[in-house]
Amino acid sequence: xxxxxxxxxxxxxxxxxxxxxxxxxxxxxxxxxxxxxLGADLLSVDxxxxxxxxxxVVVSTGEETxxxxxxxxxxREISGRVALVTGGAQGFGAEIAKGLVEQGxxxxxxxxxxxxxxxxxxxxxxxxxxxITVNVADEESVAAMSEEIERITGGIDLVVSNAGIVRAGxxxxxxxxxxxxxxxxxxxxxxxxxxxxxxxxxxxxxTSGAWLTDIxxxxxxxxxxxxxKNAAYAGSKFGGIGxxxxxxxxxxxxxxxxxxxxxxxxxxxxxxxxxxxGLFVQYLKSGKVxxxxxxxxxxxxxxxxxxxxxxxxxxxxxxAIYYIVEQAYETGQALPVTGxxxxxx
Ligand SMILES: NC(=O)c1ccc[n+]([C@@H]2O[C@H](COP(=O)([O-])OP(=O)(O)OC[C@H]3O[C@@H](n4cnc5c(N)ncnc54)[C@H](O)[C@@H]3O)[C@@H](O)[C@H]2O)c1
Numbered sequence: 399x400x401x402x403x404x405x406x407x408x409x410x411x412x413x414x415x416x417x418x419x420x421x422x423x424x425x426x427x428x429x430x431x432x433x434x435x436l437g438a439d440l441l442s443v444d445x446x447x448x449x450x451x452x453x454x455v456v457v458s459t460g461e462e463t464x465x466x467x468x469x470x471x472x473x474r475e476i477s478g479r480v481a482l483v484t485g486g487a488q489g490f491g492a493e494i495a496k497g498l499v500e501q502g503x504x505x506x507x508x509x510x511x512x513x514x515x516x517x518x519x520x521x522x523x524x525x526x527x528x529x530i531t532v533n534v535a536d537e538e539s540v541a542a543m544s545e546e547i548e549r550i551t552g553g554i555d556l557v558v559s560n561a562g563i564v565r566a567g568x569x570x571x572x573x574x575x576x577x578x579x580x581x582x583x584x585x586x587x588x589x590x591x592x593x594x595x596x597x598x599x600x601x602x603x604x605t606s607g608a609w610l611t612d613i614x615x616x617x618x619x620x621x622x623x624x625x626x627k628n629a630a631y632a633g634s635k636f637g638g639i640g641x642x643x644x645x646x647x648x649x650x651x652x653x654x655x656x657x658x659x660x661x662x663x664x665x666x667x668x669x670x671x672x673x674x675x676g677l678f679v680q681y682l683k684s685g686k687v688x689x690x691x692x693x694x695x696x697x698x699x700x701x702x703x704x705x706x707x708x709x710x711x712x713x714x715x716x717x718a719i720y721y722i723v724e725q726a727y728e729t730g731q732a733l734p735v736t737g738x739x740x741x742x743x
Contacts, residue, residue: 404545407459408552409598410440413605415466417445420609422478423453424504425552428465432458440605464552470502470526475724477502480551482543484534484591485561487514489667490616493712494558494719499526501720504551508532508543509561534561534587537594544594553602556723557595559588560616564669564677566628577630584634585641588615592645592656600652610653612723615642616715617658617732619740635660639732646730655729659718662736665697665709706737 412425414436434451436443438460453468469478481498485491486507495505499522507522509515512531519529530546533539547554562584565576592613599611620628621635639658646656663670670677678693680686687699701707718735722728734740 405601406548407438407440407462408464408548409602410605411436411457411459411464411466412551412553413602413607413609414440414443414445414448415451416602416609417605417607418448418451419453421471422469422480422555423552424467424469424480424550425464426467426550428456428463430456430463430465432456432463434458443605445605445607466552469504472502474501474720476556476720478504479555479723480504480506480553481556481558482506482508482547482554482595483558483560484508484532484587487511487518489669490661490664490712490715491558491560492518493667494560494616494716495527496522497712497716497719498556499523502526503556504528506530506543506547506554508534510534534559534591535582537590540587540590540594544598547595548598553598554595555611556719557591557599557611557613558616558719559591559613561587562616562618564628564631566631568627569629572630580630581634581637584631585637588638588641592641592649596645596649596652596654599654600649603653606653608653610655610726613645613649613654613656614719614722615656615658617642617660619660619662619734619736621658621660622732622734622740622742642732643730650729655722657722657729658732659715659722660732660734660736660740661710661715661718662704662734662739663700663709664711665700666711670697670709704737704739708737710735710737 408425415423434457436459471478481503483495486495487509498505505527507515508530515529519527532543565580618635620632625632642658678696687696690696714735
């Protein structure tokens with residue numbers, strides 16, 4: 399790993415407390431006087447010497463001083479974790495952020511839509527969320543997000559790479575620019591997010607021992623089967639599964655599990671149901687569904703493709719997230735959540 403001058407001791411300190419207390423914590427810089435001095439070399443500290451420390455506590459390490467705080471917790475294993483949701487301002491991302499906050503997580507809501515991220519953070523509670531403006535397809539922006547996270551909570555437990563776009567179109571007609579944009583946001587961005595947040599997770603792991611963390615890509619059923627006149631999307635999502643498997647193989651030594659969730663269509667979300675720009679309206683106007691006269695006809699046509707006769711919802715995806723985080727013996731998987739529309743073989 400290359401040493402960056404912006405790196406702090408916070409992930410190592412957080413790792414020590416994760417290891418000692420087997421619970422998530424928030425580590426943030428403070429001007430308060432330290433009551434615990436750990437020295438500058440945190441790699442040489444035995445975590446077990448911290449197992450009876452009561453939180454909150456103010457700790458100094460070299461020139462840096464941090465307050466270590468307990469997050470609120472409920473019953474689930476996922477409870478209290480520090481999580482990032484990219485594309486958290488609306489759609490699946492907003493549902494995931496809401497569900498995680500309800501489970502007692504501290505959630506970064508990161509989105510290109512700054513106003514949307516701020517509004518969602520206020521709605522879900524400023525104490526347990528933090529908005530970040532980011533373009534996940536831009537490396538500088540992702541690096542800045544990663545530094546902001548390190549500054550505010552010292553580290554992280556769960557990264558949900560959810561931001562994505564659809565640019566549907568025939569391979570015979572689609573502009574290369576639309577194809578590239580889709581590839582940048584759905585595929586390259588997952589690499590960038592894993593590179594920078596994976597860096598924080600692996601530094602934290604240097605002192606956190608058996609504490610497992612997660613990177614989850616919100617993929618799609620279109621990452622498992624082809625999608626007609628939608629190759630830019632399906633290709634980027636298929637590629638995402640290759641990244642998931644490869645990152646999983648590499649990051650396992652840093653205690654990071656990497657998995658994908660492949661949901662079916664979220665018909666009630668804005669991507670499909672927005673009254674002006676949603677796919678239902680677009681498909682009605684373009685005559686994609688033969689004989690459809692209303693948005694309801696188009697919706698019925700798509701729901702009929704699903705054995706369970708409905709689209710995916712936020713809670714369906716959240717349950718998959720809970721499973722992946724709580725499961726300590728699985729990595730590199732692509733988990734379909736499709737009401738039976740896509741079955742693995
Ligand atoms: N909606 C579906 O039917 C469906 C089905 C399967 C999988 N998915 C996947 O779920 C994820 C979320 O989809 P959705 O339907 O909620 O989408 P959405 O369009 O409702 O929301 C996507 C969010 O991502 C943000 N975003 C877009 N580009 C960004 C960028 N470059 N940087 C940061 N943020 C950015 C947008 O501002 C928006 O808030 C995507 O990865 C998508 O492929 C969606």
